[in-house]
Amino acid sequence: MSKLKDQINAITPLMKVCFDFVKNEYNSLSSSMKKTLLFLFIMSAGFALFALQIFIFGLGYTGLSNYVAWGVWIGGDLSLIVLGGGAFFTSFMLYILRRDEFQPIINSAILIGLLCYAFTFIFLGLDVGQPLRFWFAYLYPNWGEHLMPQSMLTEVVFCITFYFMVLVGEFTPIILGQKLLDRFPVIHQIGHYIHKLMWIGAAVGTFLSFFHQGSLGGTYGVLFAKPGWFRPHLFFLFIVSALAAGTSFTILITWLAGKVKKKDVVPFKTYVSLARVSGFMFLIYFIFRIYDIYLMITKYVPAFDRNFWDLWGGTYGLWMLVLELIACFIPVILLNIKAFREKEKTLIIGVGSAVFGMMMNRFAATLHGFTVPNFPWKAFTPYGPTIQEIVTTLGIFSSMALIYIFCAKYLPIFPHLDKQEH
């Protein structure tokens, strides 16, 4: 009994230190920041609560059904992955193509990528009926013949798992670079060496990313029995979309961080350089997408003896397609034309629209695709996400924001900022 008391007495001052630290940090924040954090925290708590309800009672509490088997969660999932594509692409350009102008933003890109992929796993854990059986996907994979994956999801699962490891590897030097840890010479050395090997991570990451970004496109594209989805080239369209939207998302989030911190976390010209890449990719994407729609209208949908325009209706109708195209066209203009790209306002509108447009694309692919009637006597199937789905999705985004904020404050995410301060 007294031993326990001693232990408590020993821990108590440490706990007090931690508690005081947290209190001081919190008090040092602006009131609007406090409110934001509180909101994000409540959303995250809501997410945890509803996730628990789903785990205990079942997916019956969602608006999903046997007709619309995937909804807001998978839409969110796909959005996270395409937006997290900035990590591998920026990495590729910096470490393989040696484009040093991206050095200031790379840490933020990696962090964004890490968060996106980590929370993709969480989305999946929530969405799947038997999350405890997740290891089936690794141990009983559907590889088909000659190691060509027969199931796109098998490919996706393996790829994003390996890529996540790569991201963790790429993020490690950032953790090790944290002021408290960096003091230790051993840690500093390790961090330094990992940094030298980053190009391997970048190469592997790019290789893996091409595959899983593409496979996610293939997830829908290979469904040869579904007129709303089938086209073999969707694999490649999704790769291009990741290159385009990922970079835009990186710009957007980093810029947001700068706005919150009220400092230049990254030199403006970095944004402009990345935006130039993103803009170019968006041009390719947009042309490809128009061609994709053209092929669907003339070749693929008629192969099912159906009419492309008849496939659009119900709640998730043509407006989604129109909105996506408009939102994806805006960055083609704003990010490619130098004058717009170099002005902060138009740059941010451009990347913001890009992110929105690509999310719209992913949500449309999921929500619209599932509601396409399979039989001629059926109407478009309705789907409305329940509060469980909405709160968990927003909660996941809130958690991501919270972690980003935490990392942005305590880890060397912005080397440019650190340089300024020295």
Add this chain to the structure above:
Amino acid sequence: MITRRWGMVIDLDKCTGCGTCEVSCMQENNMPIFQDDSDDPKRVKLLNLMKITNDREKSLQYGDVKVAYIPKMCQQCDNPSCVAVCPANATDIGDDGVVSQIWSRCFGCRYCIGSCPYEARVFNWWKPRYEGTFKESLNPDVSISSRGTVVKCTFCSHIWKRERDKAVAKGITDINAVSYTPACAASCPTNAIIFGDLSDPLSDVSRLSKDKRAFRLVHTVDNWGVSKKKNLIKKYPEPKVFYLSSEEWIRDMMRFK
């Protein structure tokens, strides 16, 4: 070596929509019991007796409209897209053409549900329950699936297994000597549902699948001439459930006209 290819022919001219097939399938396959089972999009049943009508056709009025019923179960495609997409190999096509569904291997990603054009697969959104003495009515040959897994019609393969075991007990080891009838076909009061071996040229299913009244659900490639098929041919599901109808309006609907 198994040479069977199990298939079904459903004569819609004989289907009255009585619902016997649906109920006998539920009873045979231990479908879960809920006090409120009215949430159709989340319903767990393997055979769906679809009521179809052409009343959404703008030019038709009361007096011209028609009503029909289509019993729809897993179409047991020869080229199943669900088998291709399952990330855990929970479903596979057997040598006898029956597409199996092992719910205990399924981790509930529902990709197969998304890939199926026939809406033949259902997910256990809730935990399957059987109140009180209803448990005594459960079929001991069919296991109870768990919440969070996908289930579908397997052409009552447990009945095949039972017949196989019976044959083996009698000393008949030829696997192709086993024949059986799934619950729906056995219970249909007008014999509208016929089950048999498509690879046996003398069987009813074999003969009727080539009837001029025959068509397959949402499989319009059947109507294409050979030359058009040659140009655009890609994978098609090739279901093994054939429907017969002499009602022109049903055939028109099948062609999405």
Add this chain to the structure above:
Amino acid sequence: MAQLVLQELYHPERIDFPLKRVGKKGSSKFEAVSFDEVLKDIATKIDNLRKDGKANKIAAISASHTILSNMLLDRFLMSLGSLNSYVEPSIDTLTNAAVNLTQGINGSISYDFENSDFILSFGARLLEGWGETSTIHRAFANWKRRGVKLFQIDSLCTRTASIADKWIPIKPGTESIFALGIAYHLIKMGKRSKGVNFGDWSQVIINQYTPERVSTITGVASEVISNIAKEFASAKKPLAVSGKGAMGVSSSVAEIVAVQSLNSLMNNLGKKGGVFVKTCPGLGKPKLDSIASAAIQNVKPAKGVDDFIKNFENIEILFINGANPVHRSVYGKLLAKKMKKIPMVVSIMPLINDTANYSDYILPSLTCLEMTTVIGDEAVSTRNKSMHPGDIILKIAKGIEGVSNSFPWSSYKDVIKLASNVEIKPVIDFSFTTKLFKSHLTEVSKRINTTSSKYPLILLPYELSTVGDGNGLAFPYVLKGIDAKILTGDTLWVDMNPVTAKKHGVSEGSCIDIISEKGKIGCVKIHLTKTVATDVIAVPLGFGHTSYTKYGSCKGINPKEIMSDSIDPISGIADWWFTRIKIS
């Protein structure tokens, strides 16, 4: 439906032992008691009633499917001194009244579907659960192959109507007029019947049922009517079938007789592919003791169950044998009220239904798999403390002096052979009842006229084949098959034509109440479909149980509460087919 037997056999709400009411009637509070206790109580009360000369205050209502126990109950009541044993209406009870009237024999109509080559159905939904479903389905399976033609006259687009070679969409409630309109043409074509009073009757038809008048009333073009008559007349084995509905049928006796007259005109009575009479002598009449004969003297029983429910007074004991008149009869609510005042109500059934809720005693009976029938022995041994209703009646009877002699059987199994002694007789005699039709046309056209009424719409019933007219709803596997646009949660959906919906400013999914002269039901949701005529609302039967296991209770509404309740003077059964309504 046969496939639901396991759901009934193993239903968790099956009554496990005899129950005695402890709360107020209708409060669903019961406690377990022993069979001996209950049967003794019943026997004692019966004895006392007989001694007081009130034997005819004992009544019974049996379900139409309880053939054997109904016979025993009839015999039992009669041997006690009561003629008040009734059966819930079925196609057989309706045709029984018609056959009695026109052919002077106690039997019901039996159609030779298997050998007919042209079937003209007047609203009989042959494929939706009408009549003997297994016989009809088997015959139907061969119709296409044999080239049999089916013409379906129906006010709704049902599957029977769609599968028929011709669907005649008729104005609701005018089926009898249509039949006599066909008779007009047949007579004009030279068809004659050898039936009694044919001359007088055919005069009425020629004078009144002219093509223009019939066309106006029925809404069917006169060429169509005359073409149908021609086809019917040129068929080798034509058959006219009556009895509107599926499991729940509703037709006036006049309508059935009208359709039968077509069969007589075509000379198919007693011929292959035609009309026969199904008789079952049953157990015969019991020998009455002095108390019974005295009680029966000068007592006129009601003509049918609805007549009885509406008019009975001071009933002392009511037996409910597997029936559910509180839900199924349009006088259900009245019956429930009256049952509260009956000193002893004894229900015999396996599951507690709406009617059993108002009982003093509920005795658990068997489901079909536990019964020995004419086909074979029981498949499963009796569960719980259930007893065959026949055995219950025999036990009570054995305990009553002066009555036990009429029951020389020790168990229901001894009665099976007698009870299944069905004969299909070719009866050619037919007598035309002219006075039935003299004012029929004006009566019908007045009744169905909605244009000047404050109830401008029409309520028409239809059935789901698994639910029937109510029995199916206790079973989860029935619930699992109900279409999404018929029941969602606890709300029932009704079908309405889009034109009518637009006229009344409602749309798909709108919530409405339906009001008739008798009352209001609601709320129900609207499903727009062109399978329903304009100004008609199709409402499914079988829902709206107040008590029928947790699976069947309080789902939807029961339209019978507001449907027409005019009682047919010949059959004593209410004709609820056609009801004028308005919506709000």
